[in-house]
Amino acid sequence: MHQVNLGMIGGGTVGSGVFHALETNRSLMAARIGVEINIRKVAVKAFDEPRPYSIPRSVMTTDWQTVVNDPEVHMVTELVGGTTFARTVILTALKLGKPVITANKALLSKHGEELFAAAEKHGTNLYYEASVCGGIPIIKALREGFVGNRVTHLYGIVNGTCNYILTRMKLEGADFDAVLKEAQAQGYAEAEPSLDIDGYDAQHKIGILASLAHGFWVNPDDVYVEGIRAITREDMQFANQLGYTIKLLGTIKLLDGKKGSGKRIQASVYPTLVPNTHMLANVNQVFNAVFVRGDVVGDTLFYGRGAGKDATASAVLSDLADAALDLRFGSHRRVPAFVAHEKRGVVVPVAEVVSRYFLRLSVLDAPGTMARIAAILGQAKIGISSIIQPEARAGETVPLILMLHEAPNGSVARALAKIGRLPVVKGKPVMIRVEDF
């Protein structure tokens, strides 16, 4: 049987997960693909760094360069994370014409174009199924499964930590801070949780998915982002009363083109009211899901674990099989890392994006309050589709929930600033966008 030797850089959580999964299912994979993948060496930071699965001492080294440069190493995994050393590792391997498999979304977001160009220049390839929604083969689905589709809409729950927190807030009627604290204690959230809960991790993933769906490189900085810190138990409860669930949703929409403007897309990450009847509303706990609408295929959804050593390992193994087969068949450029087929594309500023909205205001229950708020919305040409105001005694501060019709984000932001300045409105108005799919 054809043999391919693998050099692994990184033997921590993900690296040892890949090592373990490959050792477990190596002969099954070989039987399936007709190529045996042998782990030649694993370069680690330190022999005794903590890792969930053990790696035999004899397989490890702390000298990554001997691994990458070993002429008997045919392909390389970069599973160290970060954007500096990882970049060096990948560029070194690509320059030697060796295919590289990575799970590093942050690196792809920052240096994707440079890495793709290096792979092309050296006639090899970069594989990154594991970088977005680990266990879900979404990159293969977009590039190969839906190759005959224009992707008009893509919605993703792509951060497991946020989805876990929002799920518990909903199911238990709990507060954000309490759930975050528990999630940290249980290892579902980092001690420094900002990357997840402020939406930056999702921003990286949505940037990569938008690039693949639309064929031009989307800089993650162009992906508008809002995290979930501001979501309260009350928002969850009122949303549910209206038939919605709040999810941190990545949204990628193909917008109508203006003449000669090239492709225009929305690419954003923000808390979103999802109708309870939609499949995405039922994606709970740490699970991820990506909803894709293609012009030919219609509506589809992919669901699975987005992170964790095992789900990520599954994706890395898929890439290892592709890379091994491409080595065997000399088809390294068969499905290139990224094809920039759209000459001109642009992510529109969020102010121009049109949505529906859920507003939660704290107002003084006094005559004329509603009239003043409605006047500001009316002037801005923003329609109100429904109102909830729980009964209260006059003079008290009460929540006022407004559902607004479609309007540009910019108009709503301006109207909200005015509403927030009304003396009868207490605290900062809460605005959450609504998606009807």
Next chain:
Amino acid sequence: MHQVNLGMIGGGTVGSGVFHALETNRSLMAARIGVEINIRKVAVKAFDEPRPYSIPRSVMTTDWQTVVNDPEVHMVTELVGGTTFARTVILTALKLGKPVITANKALLSKHGEELFAAAEKHGTNLYYEASVCGGIPIIKALREGFVGNRVTHLYGIVNGTCNYILTRMKLEGADFDAVLKEAQAQGYAEAEPSLDIDGYDAQHKIGILASLAHGFWVNPDDVYVEGIRAITREDMQFANQLGYTIKLLGTIKLLDGKKGSGKRIQASVYPTLVPNTHMLANVNQVFNAVFVRGDVVGDTLFYGRGAGKDATASAVLSDLADAALDLRFGSHRRVPAFVAHEKRGVVVPVAEVVSRYFLRLSVLDAPGTMARIAAILGQAKIGISSIIQPEARAGETVPLILMLHEAPNGSVARALAKIGRLPVVKGKPVMIRVEDF
């Protein structure tokens, strides 16, 4: 740009759907994959046969052999359906070394092994993503995305007609016959609906998925099948009261091996109680979904339209891209049509399969009724986990709902035969299996 010419055999519903989708997105596909796919000729039964999308007269011919034999035709689609002429078309093209793309699950079920062998012999390939769950790239997911996984469980809602009928029965509290009649009027069910509602279409698909998941060829005749004709409105309502939804579910489970017995799997299609909280319970209308549990990846789910000209076309286009790339890179055998990597595998008889059960009996509300039923179940070592018996006047016939603990299908069938013979039991006992995932 590299050019590949396509000869299409079949220009009816699916054929014209593929023609239309390819014409619409041909330049997009070419930009993505770097290969232009040109439709050279479409062989049709008759120029004026009804088709949802028109095909220019100049592209059509009624002589399929000139299309397959044309030296300028590099690959062939078989979209005629049936198991005789379609087989001839495919074998003719494969013998010429031309890759074939098909959507024909019935043909694969009947002659898969012969066709796969022919493809191998002639150094080419057979592509069939469209044969199972049209819009869902499940074959690519199983063979490539989850190549590093042992698939321990696979559950599929794979027949849109049945799911449409069951969804309406549930949402409207309607009877099977009434919904079927409406579905036929609306084109969601065939005038001769047996292939769908008796489960045979699902049986073919589950046979193919079981083969791919487990690496030995599963003859669809070995897939135990029960359709949905016997499901009543009452079953739906009692199931819902217990927290379940009834779906026609294909089930493929890896069972514990006996020493030296080779691989043992369950492969079956039958109505199943699915917990309402499970994603599969929320797959409604004509949509399909496949739930896959892998030993590395954990739980995943894929959702989309399973049939229809457009969803099927999306899958055919994906295969066309793979075939065109394999032609360009000479990698025709990179992912072979089927790899029989499991030397010995067997589908266990349904009598040996262990499940939980929902029973609905019509019983005389008389003293001792429950005791007699419970005695038969007790003798058979089948435990009762819960009971619903709506209040009634003594002497009336009332429904009695029993939920049973895990037991082999064979034991339950024998016990039910005895229960059915009790004088206090009226009509045939209804048994529906329960899946806890």
